């Protein structure tokens with residue numbers, strides 16, 4: 001145990017909601033300062049940002065646990081001690097990679113541990129959109145059921161073609177979970193063939209083919225300049241009338257205005273979104289008025305086990321970085 005060697009190092013936990021398992025692990029090794037305010041939603045956003053700027057000077061590490069952006073101002077305020085930012089998320093589009101790179105600061109994320117939980121939400125959203133839960137739930141709430149044998153019929157996952165955009169950990173975990181659903185085909189798009197594809201019965205196809213052939217299109221790609229608005233008027237125009245889009249990646253993978261039009265005109269069948277632009281999506285947003293949309297509030301990794309594993313992985317990356325060991329899940333080594 002060399003924790004006495006590191007106790008003088010200060011670590012900022014930049015939000016008040018990191019699972020306590022991660023907080024405790026960090027406290028065993030470092031002097032931990034933690035944001036008292038919530039970074040999710042908007043209520044305490046300004047206080048939370050101010051608190052971070054106040055606490056960060058002299059810190060050797062920051063554990064980031066929100067989808068808000070890491071600003072240059074924050075990194076400058078931290079000063080030369082800052083060695084690593086560990087984000088408790090798989091995505092790192094919000095992490096100011098250029099700013100970290102320019103300052104020689106390491107970055108880690110938490111892929112892998114959350115793949116199963118996010119895949120479960122992808123499957124959930126496939127089921128609830130294919131089976132028209134938005135409409136059914138409205139009927140239950142109003143007490144007026146219209147469940148005649150030929151009414152409000154849904155679609156089967158059985159026999160369908162499922163297209164997965166972004167066949168990394170989450171995409172593969174989703175394919176794995178489809179094994180019992182008797183789908184006809186699993187196809188995926190991306191830069192290269194993945195060695196795991198064969199065992200999962202998944203086949204690499206050009207992205208346009210995926211958009212044209214899929215009954216379900218699952219977005220599990222990271223948000224980059226290349227993937228931003230990959231779902232747009234043009235790609236929506238290639239899709240089948242019964243296509244269902246599931247997004248468990250990032251809201252900005254989709255041009256939401258174009259998606260709204262396609263859903264409203266029934267050019268496609270439905271959308272299941274765990275991520276939106278913005279987050280939170282305002283309660284009166286027009287997307288939420290459509291009968292063929294089901295939205296969840298960015299809960300992909302939200303299970304007890306997964307959030308704990310993410311917190312611990314983030315903490316372990318910090319410990320390794322500050323004790324000269326190699327990072328477990330590096331983005332910027």
Ligand SMILES: O=CC(=O)O
Pocket residue numbers: 088089090091092114300301
């Ligand atoms: O959105 C959640 C994540 O990137 O882990």
